[in-house]
Amino acid sequence: MGIQVLIVEDEAKIASLMESYLRTEGYEVLTAGDGIDAVRLYSRSKPEIVILDWMMPNLNGLDTCRKLRQLGSPGIIMVTAKSEESDKIVGLEMGADDYLTKPFSLRELGARIRSLLRRMNPGGNDDAASVLRRGELVIREDGLQAFVGDREAHLTPTEFKLLHLLASKPGRVYSRMQLLRHAFADEFIVDERIVDSHISKLRRKLENAGQPYDYIQTVYGFGYRFGAEHEN
Structure with a gap:
């Protein structure tokens, strides 16, 4: 089984584009349209990476991030239209590991995921x-x-x-x-x-x-x- 990525995004077109790209990159992909669904999917599947939109219905990205951190230690990349440095700091303090500001390229998303995976597994062996x-x-x-x-x-x-x-x-x-x-x-x-x-x-x-x-x-x-x- 490969690396599993959970996309949490309420805009279906954006979620579909990210999903298609990540599948071509070899990742297994789950998608959730809101924070409540994201928490449910994470509890069931424990994906290694979560791409988490900030502005969502029912449960926003910050609250979702907090709940995911209570459940495990995935790598979390926060995605949002908010570009102020103070907003980035708030997201990181809530437990995000990285931050992408919309609009962003799919290649940049892929690079951020690879970078985060390297940080999560610096050794890569069991000796x-x-x-x-x-x-x-x-x-x-x-x-x-x-x-x-x-x-x-x-x-x-x-x-x-x-x-x-x-x-x-x-x-x-x-x-x-x-x-x-x-x-x-x-x-x-x-x-x-x-x-x-x-x-x-x-x-x-x-x-x-x-x-x-x-x-x-x-x-x-x-x-x-x-x-x-x-x-x-």
Whole structure:
């Protein structure tokens, strides 16, 4: 079975164009006309990627994104006519991993999906090299998973990308811009403040999973680092 993509779009013509293109690219495609249907389809099929329109009837894209994040960790690309940077930040803070502004080309959509899939599966194998161990924290590249002891912290692809980078080099300080460029596609750079939002959520999820201390440390006025004392 190939990569499955869920298109959530209430304009039938746009949904049909995206579906036809993605099928020719080799993806398995599901379609939903509103957020309620999207949540139902995701619960049943757990697609890897969700293309999510912002403005929809019954349940808007932001609320749908929030519900999908409660159900799993798909890669979510928000699609909308809203082009203001503040709107993009709101979408990302709600859990989206990328953002496309209408109108966009189908080739751009395909490129964003491929980029997001690479971020979601940086290791691509299931051997010891794909596992990072930092104290009680275990990070699995192959499954896009992080565990504190035996409890999983259910991370979004963006949160996982940030954690993996920081934990790969304990003690090294990364600026917000470095983290932003690593976590998002090169062509999609937004306000550096969005990093703070993702780090805050990442810390909270690790804490809820039972972390005994704060692995991620703030370097005030610059960025973040993974505590060197947790290297082993």
